[in-house]
Amino acid sequence: MIAPSRTAKQIAAAIFAAAAVLSAPLSAQAAPAGPPVKLEVGFSPDKPGAQTTVSLGFTVIAPPHTLPPAMTRVEIDLPAGMGIGTTNLGESTCTAIVVKVFGPRGCPSTSFMGLGNAIAEAQLGPEILQEHSQVAILMAPAVGEHTTVLYVAEGSSPLAAEATFEGELLAAGPPYGASVVTSVPAVPAVPEGPDIALVHMRNTLGPSGLTYFRTVKGERIRYRPRGMVIPAICPANGYPFAARFTFLESETVAESRVPCQHTKRHKSKRSRRT
Amino acid sequence: MKPASPKHRLYMRVSLPLILVLACAIWLPSQSAASNQSDIASTAKTLSITESISAHLVSHLGANKLTERGRGSGSLSCPVTIAINISYTHANVTFECNANSGLISGKGETTFYASGGHAYFHGYLTVIHGTGRYAHSVGSRLYITGTARRNDYEVSATVTGSLSL
Numbered sequence: 001m002i003a004p005s006r007t008a009k010q011i012a013a014a015i016f017a018a019a020a021v022l023s024a025p026l027s028a029q030a031a032p033a034g035p036p037v038k039l040e041v042g043f044s045p046d047k048p049g050a051q052t053t054v055s056l057g058f059t060v061i062a063p064p065h066t067l068p069p070a071m072t073r074v075e076i077d078l079p080a081g082m083g084i085g086t087t088n089l090g091e092s093t094c095t096a097i098v099v100k101v102f103g104p105r106g107c108p109s110t111s112f113m114g115l116g117n118a119i120a121e122a123q124l125g126p127e128i129l130q131e132h133s134q135v136a137i138l139m140a141p142a143v144g145e146h147t148t149v150l151y152v153a154e155g156s157s158p159l160a161a162e163a164t165f166e167g168e169l170l171a172a173g174p175p176y177g178a179s180v181v182t183s184v185p186a187v188p189a190v191p192e193g194p195d196i197a198l199v200h201m202r203n204t205l206g207p208s209g210l211t212y213f214r215t216v217k218g219e220r221i222r223y224r225p226r227g228m229v230i231p232a233i234c235p236a237n238g239y240p241f242a243a244r245f246t247f248l249e250s251e252t253v254a255e256s257r258v259p260c261q262h263t264k265r266h267k268s269k270r271s272r273r274t
Numbered sequence: 275m276k277p278a279s280p281k282h283r284l285y286m287r288v289s290l291p292l293i294l295v296l297a298c299a300i301w302l303p304s305q306s307a308a309s310n311q312s313d314i315a316s317t318a319k320t321l322s323i324t325e326s327i328s329a330h331l332v333s334h335l336g337a338n339k340l341t342e343r344g345r346g347s348g349s350l351s352c353p354v355t356i357a358i359n360i361s362y363t364h365a366n367v368t369f370e371c372n373a374n375s376g377l378i379s380g381k382g383e384t385t386f387y388a389s390g391g392h393a394y395f396h397g398y399l400t401v402i403h404g405t406g407r408y409a410h411s412v413g414s415r416l417y418i419t420g421t422a423r424r425n426d427y428e429v430s431a432t433v434t435g436s437l438s439l
Contacts, residue, residue, distance in 0.1 A: 049336065083362050085386055085393040086337040088424045093390040111390075142389035147362070169387070171363045178362030229337040 034250035035068045036061045041241040041256045044208060048261065049232040051087075053114075053206025054078075058243060058254065060199045067123045070195035071184050073246035079239040079258075080177035081231030084147055084169065089113040089206065089225050090139025096150060096164050103162070104136040104152045110212045110225075113137045116203030118153050122189030122196045129189075131155050131196070133163075135203055143168060151182065151203075163187060175240045195248075234260035321437045323349045323416065325371075329356055331427040342429050346371060350378070356429065358422075360386055365395050367418065376406025378437075384418060393422045401437065413437040 040057040056076060062068035084090075094107030104112075114137035122129050133153040140148040147169040155161040167182035186195045206227035213222050230239070238257035245252045329344025342356045352373035359366040365386040370379040384397030396419035404411040413435055420431025 051337075078362065080361070081338070083338050083360050085362070085388040085422075085424065086340070086360050086427075088391075090388070091391045091424060139388070139390060142387050142394070145385060145387050145394070147387045147389070169362055226337070232336060 031246070031251040032249065034245060034247040034252035037243070037245050037252045037254045039241065039243050039254035039256040040202070041239075041258055043230055043239070043258050044206075046230070046258065046261055048230050048234055050230055051207070051227040052230050053204050053208035053227050055202065055204050056241070057116075057202035058200070058245070060197070060245070062199070065128065067121055067128055067194065068197050068199060069247040069250065070186060071198045071245055071247055072186065073184060073244075074180075074182045075244040075246075076180045076182075077172050077176035077240075077242040078178050078180065079231070079235070079241065080175055081233075082177060082228045084113075084205075084228060087226045087228055089210075089227065090149070091212065091225070092139065093141045094138045094150065095140060096166070099138070099150065099152050099162075099164050103154065104138065107136075107138055109210075110214070111138045112210050112212075113139055113149060114203050114205040115209050116201065118198060118202075119200040120153075120155075120196045121199050123194050124189060129158060130199075131161070132157055135201065137203060137205065140166060146170060149180070175235060176242065319439045321349065321411075321439055323413075323433060323435055323437055325350050325352075325433045327354050327356070327420070327429070327431045327433065329354060329429045329431075334427075340427055342427070344429070346433075352378075356431075358429075360393075363387065365397075367395075367397075367399065369399065373408075376404060376408040378408045378411060379403045380413070380416070382416070382418065388424060391424055393424055395420055395422070395431075399433065399435075407439065408437070411437045411439050 038059045038061060042055040043052040044055065045052055060068045060071070090113045091110040092108040094111040098106050116135035116137070118133045118135050120131045120133065122131065133155045136152045138150040138152065140150045142148050143166070149167045151165050151167060153163045163185065165182055165185055167180045170179050170181050172179040184198060188194065189196050207224045210225060211222050212225050213220055215221070238259040240255070240257050242253065242255045245254070325346040325348040327344055327346045329342035331340055332343045333341045338360045340358045340360065342358065344354050346352050346354050350371055350373045352371040355370045357368045363386060365384050366381070367384055368379070368381040370377065378401055380399050380401040380403070382397055382399035384395040386393060386395045396417070398414070399416040399418050401411050401413040401416070416433050416435035418431055418433045420429060422429045
């Protein structure tokens, strides 16, 4: 074996040193940890191979009487093996302009893909006010060849306000199939005051609570859209979901799973044992 | 003229054969490659393809694996079977075109996105097998673009490109 010369050792050391110097700014760029966020997910009905309504929810956990930082972006990773394109959720599209003029009720029934609610908090003087909103998820025209949805939040109390933001379905690496990436617009509670903070959201994506209408030979027919199908084979630890929440200067990652349902056979074996 | 020194003579004796060997090494492969290319050019035919396909759903496995059957019209005008495995943002496509003069099958990957009542896809297909006239066909950049109606999975697509027969 040829022993490395002193020069070769020096070159190797220099390469390692350069690599260390180059990698240092990358690690320094990682955003500081944001406030903890609880991610809640579920399927209803929860049966492998069946059509379902996916429920997605998150809650930002902040100390009492403290306004958490404003959320600027949410990325929610969905499990692989599912898909929106093969459902008929959002058979029509609705645009932000129609929503702005007529509200979500101005959109076709067939553009609704899900429903939900949200809570935002705003600092007004020493007080923190909570704004409760109803959320509608609508199919929007595709942006840049990405399936695009509109989130419309209509505030009911204490303010009657409306916010619309867009989410795009982008590719995600395994074990996820795609990521819904949503930029949350900054809305100051008062001019030049701190932004309103989105602290809770719970949405459904699927046929639950939705009724579509179509006209056939002059007759208005109501029907339910098809939901996403749960993959027939459940991954080892359940169907994985993950979310990255970006705040003004920090980031939080949360994960959750929908546990696998035991088949009737498994249940009966277990019950026989007990 | 000054006679060559023994050192110079030794240099000439070593370097001349080396130059000759190197020249042969460069010239011979280029000659054989040129002759191979002219052989291919004389035997291979290129078929330019523009095929419009309409297909309907015949079976499905779950909601994401669809088998469609239909007909192409254009350069090949063949009955077509397409299997599409759809994810959120992309689809894997395999196809079989059973023309009078032979069969061509292939596969590819496309982008996939939904917008209202239709889903859209486009990407490239590669020929992986052929029989009859297409037994030795090669095509790796067959561009497919199309739409799928989301309420009944009716597919319309166009395939363009060239096949080397």
